[in-house]
Amino acid sequence: MVRYLAGRLVQSLFVLAGLTIVVFVVSRQIGDAARLMLPLDATEDQYQAMREHLGLNDPLITQFLHYVWGLLRGDFGISLWQNVPAMDLVISRFPATALLASATVAFALLLAFPIGITAALKPRSIFDRMSTVVSIFGLSVPPFWLALIFITFFSVHLGWFPTSGYGGLQYLALPMLALAAQSVGRLTQVVRSSMLDVLSSQYLTTARSKGLRERIVLIRHALRNALLPILTIAGDELIGLLNGSVAIEFIFGWPGIGQLTLAAIQQRDFAVIQACVMFVAVLVVVVNFIIDLLYAWSDPRIRYA
Amino acid sequence: MSIAGQESASAVQLPAVTRRKRPTVAQLFLRDWVVIAAVLFLILVIGSALTADLLVKLGVLFDPLAQDLLARNKPPLFAGPKGLHLLGTDQLGRDLLTRLIFGGRLSIGISFVAIVVSSLIGVTLGLTAGYRGGRLDDLIMRLVDIQMGFPQMLLALTIIYAVGPSITNLIIVLALTRWTAIARVTRASCLSLRESLYVEAARSLGASHLRIVLLHILPNISSTLLILISLEFGRVMLSEAGLSFLGMGIQPPDASWGLMLAQGRAYMSTAWWLVTFPGLAIALTTLCTNLLAGWARGISDPTYRKAM
Numbered sequence A: 001m002v003r004y005l006a007g008r009l010v011q012s013l014f015v016l017a018g019l020t021i022v023v024f025v026v027s028r029q030i031g032d033a034a035r036l037m038l039p040l041d042a043t044e045d046q047y048q049a050m051r052e053h054l055g056l057n058d059p060l061i062t063q064f065l066h067y068v069w070g071l072l073r074g075d076f077g078i079s080l081w082q083n084v085p086a087m088d089l090v091i092s093r094f095p096a097t098a099l100l101a102s103a104t105v106a107f108a109l110l111l112a113f114p115i116g117i118t119a120a121l122k123p124r125s126i127f128d129r130m131s132t133v134v135s136i137f138g139l140s141v142p143p144f145w146l147a148l149i150f151i152t153f154f155s156v157h158l159g160w161f162p163t164s165g166y167g168g169l170q171y172l173a174l175p176m177l178a179l180a181a182q183s184v185g186r187l188t189q190v191v192r193s194s195m196l197d198v199l200s201s202q203y204l205t206t207a208r209s210k211g212l213r214e215r216i217v218l219i220r221h222a223l224r225n226a227l228l229p230i231l232t233i234a235g236d237e238l239i240g241l242l243n244g245s246v247a248i249e250f251i252f253g254w255p256g257i258g259q260l261t262l263a264a265i266q267q268r269d270f271a272v273i274q275a276c277v278m279f280v281a282v283l284v285v286v287v288n289f290i291i292d293l294l295y296a297w298s299d300p301r302i303r304y305a
Numbered sequence B: 001m002s003i004a005g006q007e008s009a010s011a012v013q014l015p016a017v018t019r020r021k022r023p024t025v026a027q028l029f030l031r032d033w034v035v036i037a038a039v040l041f042l043i044l045v046i047g048s049a050l051t052a053d054l055l056v057k058l059g060v061l062f063d064p065l066a067q068d069l070l071a072r073n074k075p076p077l078f079a080g081p082k083g084l085h086l087l088g089t090d091q092l093g094r095d096l097l098t099r100l101i102f103g104g105r106l107s108i109g110i111s112f113v114a115i116v117v118s119s120l121i122g123v124t125l126g127l128t129a130g131y132r133g134g135r136l137d138d139l140i141m142r143l144v145d146i147q148m149g150f151p152q153m154l155l156a157l158t159i160i161y162a163v164g165p166s167i168t169n170l171i172i173v174l175a176l177t178r179w180t181a182i183a184r185v186t187r188a189s190c191l192s193l194r195e196s197l198y199v200e201a202a203r204s205l206g207a208s209h210l211r212i213v214l215l216h217i218l219p220n221i222s223s224t225l226l227i228l229i230s231l232e233f234g235r236v237m238l239s240e241a242g243l244s245f246l247g248m249g250i251q252p253p254d255a256s257w258g259l260m261l262a263q264g265r266a267y268m269s270t271a272w273w274l275v276t277f278p279g280l281a282i283a284l285t286t287l288c289t290n291l292l293a294g295w296a297r298g299i300s301d302p303t304y305r306k307a308m
Helices: A002-028 A033-037 A044-054 A060-072 A086-121 A126-140 A143-157 A169-199 A202-209 A214-244 A246-252 A257-266 A270-298 B003-010 B013-019 B025-031 B033-050 B052-058 B096-132 B134-148 B152-163 B167-194 B197-204 B209-245 B257-267 B273-300 B302-306
Strands: B078-080 B083-085
Touching: A002 A060, A002 A270, A002 B134, A002 B152, A086 A126, A086 A169, A086 A214, A086 A246, A086 A257, A086 A270, A126 A169, A126 B209, A126 B273, A143 A169, A143 A246, A143 B209, A143 B257, A143 B273, A169 A214, A169 A246, A202 A214, A214 A270, A214 B152, A246 A257, A246 B152, A246 B209, A257 A270, A257 B152, A270 B152, B033 B052, B033 B096, B033 B273, B052 B096, B096 B134, B096 B167, B096 B209, B096 B257, B096 B273, B134 B167, B152 B167, B152 B209, B167 B209, B197 B209, B209 B257, B209 B273, B257 B273
Parallel strands: none
Antiparallel strands: B078 B083
């Protein structure tokens, strides 16, 4: 198991290294930061001084090495616009993103388990077919459209929730619901199919023939073994939400990393862009690693391999 | 299958299934009205997108760029000076249905080209990795793993902003973000066929590697791949809409569904149709491809098909 996890860890390092190069090359293409920061009537001398100050005149490889050296020391550069360390900005936005993503996955699981299990217990019943169509519909609806519809209906017409902002539960509800549609769709399908796989296995018959009650059979024996694939997909959902809720954060004015990235891109603030992307990448690596751990913990075949 | 499994799952169904003649694909298709509706809708969307220019010439549709500022944000079924606006007009007085069809042409066209490109990359690399094995396999799969660890959406946004939003760049970014899943599945299916008897037979008859891969392995994994690719197509459509919505995709005055949503957002509370119809177009098109893919998966799986 140690070897398995070590292998995964090395792979994560490759991911981060590859990403560092891609992001660095890309963000140098974005445009002339010095030109952007100065007023329009700045003289050529001031412009050159600014370029020198920002280190933009150095050869690309020097800039890159400088950058990597900074990364290794935990220094992701200074935000060109706010003049604070870029990583501090990202970290200050992290709780909002984490809250939204984890609330969405938790909510989705809460719906997916009962629906998926009920559907799996009676395959091809009306309920099963309905749940399939509904979950495919959830998968197909663009979340940002759903967000706009929700705002129009629940906030503007009914006045139940605020249209945007960050704060208590009433602010969380709409962005969470808009994001959850996709997760509910995917997770319901996974719960259903992994339950179906397990339900036809022999050990369930053994459990039943031992005289165990059906509820115990389903929860202790079936659900527990169906949990692994569900866990994996739930982790994937979480990862997807951590880096994919840009549009939702933008619509709801949710002060998360996605919104910060979008703003940084518009201001050509590449220290912040890099910090955002790298931070989320590390987050993805960490979540993946935790999933691997859970996997190994719950499956003896991996643990002892 | 286990004795016990039969007992619990198919005690009632088994006789009914064996008595019935196995239905053909066409019969299965006609039996499922949801799938028929999905196909009809897709034909309608693609057909109107392909014939959009002709429809404008014939006068069925309006000029997608012609503004009429006196007829701004008119509701569906608005009869303007130039004719009936079935879905109303947008913030510049342009016919919404026309914009929707032209938007669909770009949205679907871009997603289609992107998915073709990423399928070509994914299938080629997946077949190479699965068939050759060894070092090359390690290298390709490592590449897939690395890219799968990237925060795709943030990276896509960043890259498009860096190189500038254009149709070509959009296609490249979308294609580059989705090839990995296809490569992975192709490799896995190829691996299981590589050692099969009929591939062995072809090999002993002296068939070249290229021939074996293209004529013996690829056709046998094509149904799996087609289903995966149509599911991926849905995801690409949503990504395209998302990028356009954030202003990193199609640029005005061109129309795409995502961009129309973004533009209609400002008038959301007074002109609901500006946001509702483009969103419905994205959702229904993606829904139909997903339904079709799900149905095809059921059909290609014999155990499932028997029970359908």
